[in-house]
Amino acid sequence: MISLAGRDILHAWGKFVFTGVGLGLLIGVTLTMAGVYRGMVDDARVLLDNSGADLWVVQEETLGPYAEPSSVPDDAWRSLRALPGVAEAANITYLTMQVDHAGRDFRAMVTGIADGGPGTPGWPPRLVAGRHLTRGHYEVVADEASGLALGDEVRIRRNHYRVVGLTRRMVSSNGDPMLFIPFRDAQQAQFQKDNDALLAQRRRTAQNPAFDRPGVPGLREAVDALQSGNHQANAVLVRVAPGTDPAELAARIRRWTHLGVHDRAQMDAILIGKLIATAARQIGMFLVILAVVSAAVVAFIIYTLTMGKVREIAVLKLIGTRDRTIAGMILQQAIALGLIGFAVGKIVATFWGPHFPKYVLLLPQDAVTGLLAVVVICTLSSLVAIRAALRVDPAEAIGG
Numbered sequence: 001m002i003s004l005a006g007r008d009i010l011h012a013w014g015k016f017v018f019t020g021v022g023l024g025l026l027i028g029v030t031l032t033m034a035g036v037y038r039g040m041v042d043d044a045r046v047l048l049d050n051s052g053a054d055l056w057v058v059q060e061e062t063l064g065p066y067a068e069p070s071s072v073p074d075d076a077w078r079s080l081r082a083l084p085g086v087a088e089a090a091n092i093t094y095l096t097m098q099v100d101h102a103g104r105d106f107r108a109m110v111t112g113i114a115d116g117g118p119g120t121p122g123w124p125p126r127l128v129a130g131r132h133l134t135r136g137h138y139e140v141v142a143d144e145a146s147g148l149a150l151g152d153e154v155r156i157r158r159n160h161y162r163v164v165g166l167t168r169r170m171v172s173s174n175g176d177p178m179l180f181i182p183f184r185d186a187q188q189a190q191f192q193k194d195n196d197a198l199l200a201q202r203r204r205t206a207q208n209p210a211f212d213r214p215g216v217p218g219l220r221e222a223v224d225a226l227q228s229g230n231h232q233a234n235a236v237l238v239r240v241a242p243g244t245d246p247a248e249l250a251a252r253i254r255r256w257t258h259l260g261v262h263d264r265a266q267m268d269a270i271l272i273g274k275l276i277a278t279a280a281r282q283i284g285m286f287l288v289i290l291a292v293v294s295a296a297v298v299a300f301i302i303y304t305l306t307m308g309k310v311r312e313i314a315v316l317k318l319i320g321t322r323d324r325t326i327a328g329m330i331l332q333q334a335i336a337l338g339l340i341g342f343a344v345g346k347i348v349a350t351f352w353g354p355h356f357p358k359y360v361l362l363l364p365q366d367a368v369t370g371l372l373a374v375v376v377i378c379t380l381s382s383l384v385a386i387r388a389a390l391r392v393d394p395a396e397a398i399g400g
Helices: 004-011 013-051 076-081 183-191 195-207 219-228 246-257 264-275 277-307 310-318 323-355 364-390 394-399
Strands: 055-058 086-101 104-113 139-143 153-156 159-167 178-182 235-240 260-263
Touching: 013 264, 013 277, 013 323, 013 364, 055 246, 076 086, 076 235, 076 246, 086 183, 104 183, 139 153, 153 178, 159 178, 159 183, 178 183, 235 246, 246 260, 260 264, 264 277, 277 323, 277 364, 310 323, 323 364
Parallel strands: 104 178, 139 159
Antiparallel strands: 055 235, 055 260, 086 104, 086 153, 086 235, 139 178, 153 159
């Protein structure tokens, strides 16, 4: 049995293929936009997964270290560690900043991790090269997305740090690579005042008679030392012991420490529902608009290709070809065009996705959904084209 659709495609295969490639590029952009949206959500959840925490203890009445400024005493972890049901507790600091390296700067989340080792909350769970931090100062473990290599020197605030380890997919909720440095260094980078601010503070202290009492020697020096010291963390990461209910432990911590506590579900809602919500909605709107435009373009292409064969369709009708056969030819060509476009779109999206500055997450279910959408759109578009084609008057079409 001769396939009219196949014969017609072979008759002008170059035009058909190039049309499919152009359609595929548009489908590829749509798939990429969906991947960008998925990537934003995945970045937020990866940040929580890699922290290794079950509970985030933060400043009271704040949303935590990722969405709002939070400051807790750096010795609060000791009282938390003593509570029943707490397996581990560790200080953590987060500071998003521009980092200098080799004459260029890049945005990164500088994370201060407490003394411990691999497995301690806040520490990177895996390395792809090098080693973990072993010294108390001037070492950094960097995510490979930062472009840093082992042995590179990077400047954070006043100090220079040598890269001793590399991680993968350790990013902030905005997709910025994370740099892990010792907790004391991170405290200095985030909380320490500059020299001018310290001098101004000491002048104010010296001019205050309350700090210069004759009968209390050393009071002013003690106040100066207290004001210039760093005794804060952004949060305490808590790992719950097996068999302990996180909700009950969180309530106990709130009652006894007067600090705020968020569990994993709450932090997930904060990151996705509040921190990246606006950006995610914007990407989602672009995705919807792009999908509508893609559907309109597909429909226009199929209709144009069909109407471009009016004379051929008229000849088929004159020689007695059944309407069902002509409709089948148009439907088959439309679906073939959609399949070519989807294949090209999937290939180009997979190829250029890793080169995007934002993480692009292409899931198999998204590809399946996209394929079904393309088939449905092509089918509906072909029905419109079939209706127009079958209404063609053969004598008028040939005579024209």
